[in-house]
Amino acid sequence: MSEDVASAVQAPEDHEFTPEEHRKVLVILSALLLGMFLAALDQTIVATALPTIAGDLHGLNHLAWVVTAYLITSTITLPLWGKFGDLYGRKMFFQLAIVVFLVGSILSGLSQSMLELIICRAIQGAGAGGLIVGSMSITGDIIPPRQRGRYMGYYGAVFGLSSILGPLAGGWFTQHVSWRWIFYINVPIGIAALFVIAVVLHVPVKKVHHQIDWWGTVLLSAGVVGLILLTTWGGITYAWGSSTILLLGLGSVVALGVFGWVESKVAEPIIPLSLFRIRTFNVASTVGFVMGFTMFGSIVYLPLYLQIVHGASPTLSGLELLPMVGGMLITFIASGRLVSRTGHYKPFPILGSGVLTIGLGLLAELGSHSSYGLAAFDMFVVGLGIGLVMQVLLVAVQNSVPHSQLGTATATWTFFRTIGGAFGVAILGAVFNSRLLANLRASAPPALLRRIGGSDISENPAQISHLPVAARTVIIEAFSHTLQTVFIVVIPFAVVAFVVAWLMKEIPLRNKAHLSTEEAVGAQSGAGAPGELPGR
Numbered sequence: 001m002s003e004d005v006a007s008a009v010q011a012p013e014d015h016e017f018t019p020e021e022h023r024k025v026l027v028i029l030s031a032l033l034l035g036m037f038l039a040a041l042d043q044t045i046v047a048t049a050l051p052t053i054a055g056d057l058h059g060l061n062h063l064a065w066v067v068t069a070y071l072i073t074s075t076i077t078l079p080l081w082g083k084f085g086d087l088y089g090r091k092m093f094f095q096l097a098i099v100v101f102l103v104g105s106i107l108s109g110l111s112q113s114m115l116e117l118i119i120c121r122a123i124q125g126a127g128a129g130g131l132i133v134g135s136m137s138i139t140g141d142i143i144p145p146r147q148r149g150r151y152m153g154y155y156g157a158v159f160g161l162s163s164i165l166g167p168l169a170g171g172w173f174t175q176h177v178s179w180r181w182i183f184y185i186n187v188p189i190g191i192a193a194l195f196v197i198a199v200v201l202h203v204p205v206k207k208v209h210h211q212i213d214w215w216g217t218v219l220l221s222a223g224v225v226g227l228i229l230l231t232t233w234g235g236i237t238y239a240w241g242s243s244t245i246l247l248l249g250l251g252s253v254v255a256l257g258v259f260g261w262v263e264s265k266v267a268e269p270i271i272p273l274s275l276f277r278i279r280t281f282n283v284a285s286t287v288g289f290v291m292g293f294t295m296f297g298s299i300v301y302l303p304l305y306l307q308i309v310h311g312a313s314p315t316l317s318g319l320e321l322l323p324m325v326g327g328m329l330i331t332f333i334a335s336g337r338l339v340s341r342t343g344h345y346k347p348f349p350i351l352g353s354g355v356l357t358i359g360l361g362l363l364a365e366l367g368s369h370s371s372y373g374l375a376a377f378d379m380f381v382v383g384l385g386i387g388l389v390m391q392v393l394l395v396a397v398q399n400s401v402p403h404s405q406l407g408t409a410t411a412t413w414t415f416f417r418t419i420g421g422a423f424g425v426a427i428l429g430a431v432f433n434s435r436l437l438a439n440l441r442a443s444a445p446p447a448l449l450r451r452i453g454g455s456d457i458s459e460n461p462a463q464i465s466h467l468p469v470a471a472r473t474v475i476i477e478a479f480s481h482t483l484q485t486v487f488i489v490v491i492p493f494a495v496v497a498f499v500v501a502w503l504m505k506e507i508p509l510r511n512k513a514h515l516s517t518e519e520a521v522g523a524q525s526g527a528g529a530p531g532e533l534p535g536r
Contacts, residue, residue, distance in 0.1 A: 027200050028142060029151060032135040033158050034193035035098055038186055039128040040162035042070070042105075045170040049179040056179070057114045069118045072228055073125035074132070075418045076221040079270045081130040082137065082411025083212070087268070090138050090407060091201055095194060097130025102190040109183035124183075132414055137407040138201070140398040151336070155391060157329060167303075168319070213270040219259035220270065224419065226252030231426030235434065271412050272405060280400040281409060283504040284393045285416040287349055290497040291393075292420025293427075294356065294490050295386055301432065301486055302363075302379065308479045309368055310375075323376040327383025335388050343508065345392050349501040352388025357494040359385050364487040368480040389497075390417075400507050424493075428486050435485045439478040 046053075046066065053066065084093045104124025111117035135155075143151055173181040230248040238244045263269040275281050302324070306317040335348045359382035366375055394413065401409040 025142060025151065029139070029154055031193060031196040031200055032094075032138055033154060034189060034196060035094060035131045036135045036155065037158050037162055038098070038101060038189055038193065039074070039131040040159050041166050041169075042124065042128065042186065043162070043166070045166040045182045045185075046070075049170045049174040049182050052174050052179050053117070054114070057111070057117060065118045066114075066121055068228070068232060069122040070125035070128070071418075071422055072225055073122045074129040075228075075415065075422060076224050077126045077129035078133055078411045078415040078418065079220065079408065080217055080411075081133045082407040082409075083268075083270050085134060085137055085407035086405065087212075090134055090141065091197065093130060094134030094138065095197060097127045097134055098190050098194055098197075099127070100124075101127025101131060102187055103127075105183045105186040105190070109180040133407065133411040136394060136414065137410045140406050140410060155332075157332070159328070167317070171313075211266070211268050213263070213266050213268060216259055216262050216266060216270045219255050219262060223252045223256035223259060226255065227419075228422050228426065231423055231430070234426075235430045270408075272408060275401065275405065275409055275412060278400050279503075279505045280396055280507055281413070283500060284349075284397045284400075285413050286500050287353065287389065287497045287504075288393050288413055288417040289420035290493050290500070291353070291356075291386070291389055292417040293424035294360065294494045294497070295390075296421030296424045301428070301483055304479075305366065305375070305483050306372075309366075309370075309476055309483075310372055320372065320376070321379065324379035324383035324386075327380040327385075328387040329383075331384050331387030332391060335392055339392060339395060344506060345396050346501075346504050346506040348388045348392040349396075349504065350498065352385045352392075353494055353497040353501050354385070355388060356382060356385030357491060357498060359383075360487055360491050360494055364484050364491065366480075366484070366487075368476050389501075396504065396507075424490075428489065431489050432482055432486050436478060436482040439481050440475070443474050443478055445474075 081093060081097060101124055104120050104122075104127055107120035108117055108124055111120055139151065169185065170179075170182050173179065173185070226248045230245055230252065233248075234240050234245050260273070263271060263273050302321060303317040306312045306320050310320075312320055331352070335352075339345045339348065359378060362378040362381060363375075366378065394410070397409055397413045398406060
């Protein structure tokens with residue numbers, strides 16, 4: 001056992017949490033979950049307000065960048081937040097992430113142009129990256145891997161709640177108050193999170209000098225941004241063979257290649273290459289990337305199916321996703337408890353990716369005449385598969401690395417999952433747009449094509465209801481066949497996750513935390529004053 005790993009598994013004593021310790025853990029988790037809730041809510045709350053925002057700020061052509069800017073900065077800052085937390089202490093940077101997120105939220109609400117809003121959303125996304133990494137890393141500090149599974153259900157509940165409240169709150173604020181309040185609402189929640197964290201969380205930190213890998217950060221950011229732009233613009237804004245796309249691809253490959261070389265030379269790399277010598281980390285990151293691709297890539301199109309084919313409003317379509325959220329919550333909680341009880345986590349990614357593959361196959365069978373009950377069952381199966389995989393992978397990653405790399409490993413795994421989601425949305429978006437155009441041209445009469453040619457129905461599905469019955473039927477059929485193609489394209493990626501999951505090497509789960517609950521909540525043992533973190 002290496003020195004790092006040996007120090008990482010020192011005291012506290014090997015035991016189950018007492019009721020008092022369990023209570024203290026829940027107090028700390030309440031603060032972390034408030035921060036996570038902010039980041040998760042803002043991934044969905046803006047969706048139903050986008051058409052109104054575009055109308056007010058006169059920027060329909062740049063609408064996608066309101067989402068893309070948030071996605072890019074939240075992704076590229078993940079490794080940096082994780083590294084800062086490892087080097088200087090996670091509590092301080094978790095609080096800083098909340099402040100950055102709140103500043104971005106306030107500025108987004110005050111924006112007077114689409115360019116201002118895009119820049120402010122980028123600031124907001126940078127803070128969101130720190131919220132995600134900070135909450136997961138601090139959880140890794142205070143809860144032993146063997147017991148961590150039972151607490152992951154709380155994170156699943158937060159994601160499920162935010163996926164429901166986001167579209168509902170976004171629609172309500174836009175309709176009854178102002179779209180600006182979808183950003184302002186973050187302020188009281190964020191202030192509450194700051195207060196609770198300041199009061200209940202006291203993580204001791206060893207003050208030492210460190211070097212930040214700024215070159216690695218710049219090169220990684222350039223490579224990732226280039227790849228996201230390539231997949232976002234390719235085949236839509238620019239032809240795949242255009243000089244712009246080719247230069248983006250070449251530049252991204254060169255930047256990432258140089259990044260790998262830099263990481264092998266610097267003293268404290270932002271993503272240590274030693275992580276990739278850990279088999280469990282490699283498998284979990286690969287499965288996380290593919291799951292992100294399939295999960296985000298397919299979930300984006302379920303509300304569209306419900307709105308276009310079933311005629312649901314944006315707010316109602318959010319409620320109609322409840323079966324999927326319910327399936328996720330069931331397996332989030334069940335898998336976490338089973339991992340804690342048995343100490344085995346390898347079966348769950350295998351079973352979950354298999355169930356997800358079946359669920360996606362069922363979604364691919366949905367047509368224009370399928371009932372909502374059938375769609376709800378199919379979404380429930382997809383939710384079951386997702387819930388079996390995602391949080392268990394995080395437990396496996398955190399259990400496989402020394403404590404000195406806990407934040408970095410958590411951030412890197414989250415980075416791969418998020419990048420997978422970004423590619424899923426972009427690639428499946430290209431598939432959707434190309435197939436929809438082909439299906440419309442094959443079935444719609446020229447007069448109808450000319451009538452809808454100047455507008456994007458997917459941005460405003462409500463306009464379909466204003467078309468004659470015959471025209472509406474043609475468009476709904478075209479959408480239905482297009483969405484079937486999207487789900488069919490996703491299935492092979494889920495199969496890849498299923499195959500790769502079998503390669504995971506299961507490492508016995510440690511039953512010792514890096515911090516005792518007394519240290520974490522600032523008991524009289526000296527927490528709160530600068531000290532040395534166990535294993536540092």
